[in-house]
Amino acid sequence: MKAYQQVANQIRLVIEEGSLNPGDALPSERQTAERYSVSRSTVRRAWRELESMGYIAWADQSSPTVVGPSAWPQKVERSAMGRVSSTSQPGFLSDLMQAAVSPARYNFEIGMPDPDLLPVADFQRIMHELFSYPSRDVFGYSPTSGLNRVRQALREEYLARRQFDPALDQILVTAGSLQGLNLLTRLWVNPGDVIVTENPTFAGALHVFRAYGAHIVGIPIDGEGLQVDLLDAVVRRGPRPKFLYIQPIAQNPTGVSLSPARRRLLLEWASESRLPIIEDDAYGFLSGSPPLAATPGSRVVYLNTLSKILSPGIRVGLLVAPPDLIRQLVSLKQLSDLHTSTLSQLVAEGWLRMGDVDTHISRARAIYASRLKTALKVLEMTRVLSPFTKSGLGFYLFARLETETSTNFLHQEGSRQDVLFAPGEPFGAGPADFRQWIRIAVGAQPTAQIETGLRRLARMVEHHR
Ligand SMILES: Cc1ncc(COP(=O)(O)O)c(C=O)c1O
Incomplete structure (x- = not known):
């Protein structure tokens, strides 16, 4: 067995015996190297091994914390800097598709075509x-x-x-x-x-x-x-x-x-x-x-x-x-x-x-344009949500909250009040961040729903400003 495997095994046993529990931080790279008399690069390899077995994870760039043992092996993708990247996914994405089947009355979360166009x-x-x-x-x-x-x-x-x-x-x-x-x-x-x-x-x-x-x-x-x-x-x-x-x-x-x-x-x-x-x-x-x-x-x-x-x-x-x-x-x-x-x-x-694609496309264009127009009109009246552009096409409005309200909080509150939308942060590719932005998908919502749903959303923003 190679040195890093031996170190990984010993740490694994410590975790399995319960001396280190999920949430506990591992000793630092330097301390671990001294304790097992190995180089720091050996410690890093041992950590990677443990990570791929599902025993540890990185909450940030420094020392890993215990998360396992997990039931399944973990596939770990790494960037050149050695950071875990497969876990740094926008959190809302894992739940995003769930919103597609949500019974929420005002569902502005998912970019779907209008069901009536199907x-x-x-x-x-x-x-x-x-x-x-x-x-x-x-x-x-x-x-x-x-x-x-x-x-x-x-x-x-x-x-x-x-x-x-x-x-x-x-x-x-x-x-x-x-x-x-x-x-x-x-x-x-x-x-x-x-x-x-x-x-x-x-x-x-x-x-x-x-x-x-x-x-x-x-x-x-x-x-x-x-x-x-x-x-x-x-x-x-x-x-x-x-x-x-x-x-x-x-x-x-x-x-x-x-x-x-x-x-x-x-x-x-x-x-x-x-x-x-x-x-x-x-x-x-x-x-x-x-x-x-x-x-x-x-x-x-x-x-x-x-x-x-x-x-x-x-x-x-x-x-x-x-x-x-x-x-x-x-x-x-x-x-x-x-x-x-x-x-x-x-x-x-x-x-x-079937030969109807052109008709379908013209209907779709007209419907989405009119829904965007309605949504923009509501936003204009509310003054707490400012659109990125007033001349966009398609399914979405991207809007900035003109208050200090946290979009994550608003998202939770929205779920309670039957109004779903997508927080803006996961759409950010840096350096500008979109924490104060939200995406409102209007493609699948009839006009009346857009009017009442967005007014309700605006009231929530005002209430929690
Ligand atoms: C720009 C863009 N590309 C791709 C997709 C994914 O589409 P598909 O359902 O074909 O995977 C979406 C869905 O929201 C999208 O907005």
């Missing part, structure tokens, strides 16, 4: 038809890259609408776009690598990047989107980033889109600097403009999803990249998920081929 009758018809297919075609396994007929429908009925026409072998069908982002990060990012993002940005993306130990550099956005002129300094100043992650249209959480001038600047800059871009186009259907990835010669990997336009529950997304990259991602996808649900893919294809 074409239930069409789904019924499509499903009915699917049952007349040979069962293996619907309920059997299918290729990891996605069924060809589905990739074709995505290309012809969805991407082509935005003047984007990738080849079939450039398309990977994913179980939602977050899976695509996860696969790319897993493929490209080592602990300590730099990723550049908008700030604020989608908390789920930051969650993925942090889990792989990335160092995130946030670039501020304003009413025209990412402040592209700040990118150059970031790329020159430090280690070269792996990629830029951006949502050019109706970005989550602010609703801001990249202006045409900034878009041109970004494409020019990206071509000069040769920095790859991951374009997350989850809300792209709200605009008619082509995605960045449609620009010939651009180094853009493209993510999209049917979650926001159709249904998040069917879990169908897509990723567009050069074929050799797709092959690597297919191999990674196979590690945890042999393929995206065959049934879901066929339902998605059925809907795309």
Whole structure:
């Protein structure tokens, strides 16, 4: 047994015998090194061993504390600085999806499409038809890259609408776009690598990047989107980033889109600097403009999803990249998920081929625009919540509390009073922080609910100022 394993074993026995209990801090690195007559680097390795066995964890950067023994082994991702990164996730995320099934009356927490836009009758018809297919075609396994007929429908009925026409072998069908982002990060990012993002940005993306130990550099956005002129300094100043992650249209959480001038600047800059871009186009259907990835010669990997336009529950997304990259991602996808649900893919294809996508998109645009307008009007009257922008698109309002109220407290109070929203902090990529901000998702709430729910929220803010 190596020295570090011996030290880890001895500390483990001390914990198992109960001389050290959950919550107790371990003696310092120096004290431990003296006690077992080993070097400090041996102590660090021993601690890592204990951490991966689920016995200890770091509450901060200094000495670890006892947490175990735990029932399951822990997978520990580390940044270059040796800090645990897999536990530094925004706390609310673990509960976030629970809010999707909450019976709360005013649910502004989750970014979901309007349930009334879900074409239930069409789904019924499509499903009915699917049952007349040979069962293996619907309920059997299918290729990891996605069924060809589905990739074709995505290309012809969805991407082509935005003047984007990738080849079939450039398309990977994913179980939602977050899976695509996860696969790319897993493929490209080592602990300590730099990723550049908008700030604020989608908390789920930051969650993925942090889990792989990335160092995130946030670039501020304003009413025209990412402040592209700040990118150059970031790329020159430090280690070269792996990629830029951006949502050019109706970005989550602010609703801001990249202006045409900034878009041109970004494409020019990206071509000069040769920095790859991951374009997350989850809300792209709200605009008619082509995605960045449609620009010939651009180094853009493209993510999209049917979650926001159709249904998040069917879990169908897509990723567009050069074929050799797709092959690597297919191999990674196979590690945890042999393929995206065959049934879901066929339902998605059925809907795309029905010929009603344009009508659906125009209805969706009109509904979300009117909901945002209503929400903005309410906020204007309340004066305790100021929106990031008054000209955003999509599902969300990002708003600053004009009081000292703690958003975490407000979140708890909101759960008691049937008003759910997302605290702003997890959307922060630093250095600016968004502790006094909240994200209000209005996409799935009818107008009357928005009016009464947001007034109730404003009263809570005033009451706890
Ligand atoms: C910008 C953005 N990307 C990706 C996702 C995740 O979507 P999916 O359901 O396709 O994984 C979301 C969901 O909120 C989002 O807002």
